[in-house]
Amino acid sequence: MKAVTFDFWNTLIQADDAGFRDRRLTAWLGLLAGEGFELDRDVLRGAQRHAGRQFDKSWRANEAYRADDSIRDMLGHLGVDGSPALRAEMVAWITDPDPAHDPQPTPNIAAALDGLRSAGVRIGIICDVGLAPSTTLRRFLTGHDLIGYFDHWSFSDEVGTFKPDPVIFEHALAGLGGVDPTDAAHVGDLRRTDIAGAQGMGMFAVRYSGIYDDPGSADDGTDQVEGDAVIGDHADLLAALGLA
Known part of the structure; x- marks a missing residue:
């Protein structure tokens, strides 16, 4: 060998050690609320599942599906037209999470x-x-x-x-x-x-x-x-x- x-x-x-995904969901809810989109936690979780299915399709087809694709599909599923700043901050919670919770x-x-x-x-x-x-x-x-x-x-x-x-x-x-x-x-x-x-x-x-x-x-x-x-x-x- x-x-x-x-x-x-x-x-x-x-x-998903120590609630990694749950903390991200909480942060997203706060960001959305900051732009006037008050969403139920389960509704946002449903949008996550929708994006997850899109990722799985792309993965099986050997096609790239990135964090910004996921946020785009989540917000589209929710019917939310968020600002560029909102989208960027939501993406950052995937690509650059708090090191304290790695x-x-x-x-x-x-x-x-x-x-x-x-x-x-x-x-x-x-x-x-x-x-x-x-x-x-x-x-x-x-x-x-x-x-x-x-x-x-x-x-x-x-x-x-x-x-x-x-x-x-x-x-x-x-x-x-x-x-x-x-x-x-x-x-x-x-x-x-x-x-x-x-x-x-x-x-x-x-x-x-x-x-x-x-x-x-x-x-x-x-x-x-x-x-x-x-x-x-x-x-x-x-x-x-x-x-x-």
């Missing part, structure tokens, strides 16, 4: 990364960026003293494609020194993108279920996709990779 790559959300960093790492990830580094394994990230850009995701890693473990990053907003496209996996392996896929592993939580994508490349695929245990979907057959190893705790990662 020469290289291991990691998914970001719910593999390295927890997606989401937390997944349990035992630092120890697992330290173990891989001690074993001489090169470490990378292959991340399907959501609404928060890669600059923000790097900030989260830096804030938790994790950024230094990584030798290379393949963020979709920089590479220009999402998993399971082989291009983003190829980008990662090339950046890690031209590692052959059969000498590499990928760790992630999602069957459709992480597991199917890695296995399609010939990499060893580890499904991490510690935060989100992805059931997959019968509609696209991803419920039949499974990792070469499945772990619920990063403390078990090195053993799953044959490194312990």
Whole structure:
């Protein structure tokens, strides 16, 4: 095993630790009220779900969908014609959230990364960026003293494609020194993108279920996709990779 790559959300960093999304919703309600739009919390949450569906469609079609697209679709769904300043402040709550409330790492990830580094394994990230850009995701890693473990990053907003496209996996392996896929592993939580994508490349695929245990979907057959190893705790990662 020469290289291991990691998914970001719910593999390295927890997606909604300590009410991350709820604080953002509260801030948005205040911003909207400041322009005279008094909205019920559930109504705004419904607009979020609408934008989430738009993101999912774009993601599956391998098309970029950014924070400003989300705010545009949310406000359009609400019938709100907000000022440019309102839109910019709402976007900022996605792209530049308060560092005091940054989401937390997944349990035992630092120890697992330290173990891989001690074993001489090169470490990378292959991340399907959501609404928060890669600059923000790097900030989260830096804030938790994790950024230094990584030798290379393949963020979709920089590479220009999402998993399971082989291009983003190829980008990662090339950046890690031209590692052959059969000498590499990928760790992630999602069957459709992480597991199917890695296995399609010939990499060893580890499904991490510690935060989100992805059931997959019968509609696209991803419920039949499974990792070469499945772990619920990063403390078990090195053993799953044959490194312990």
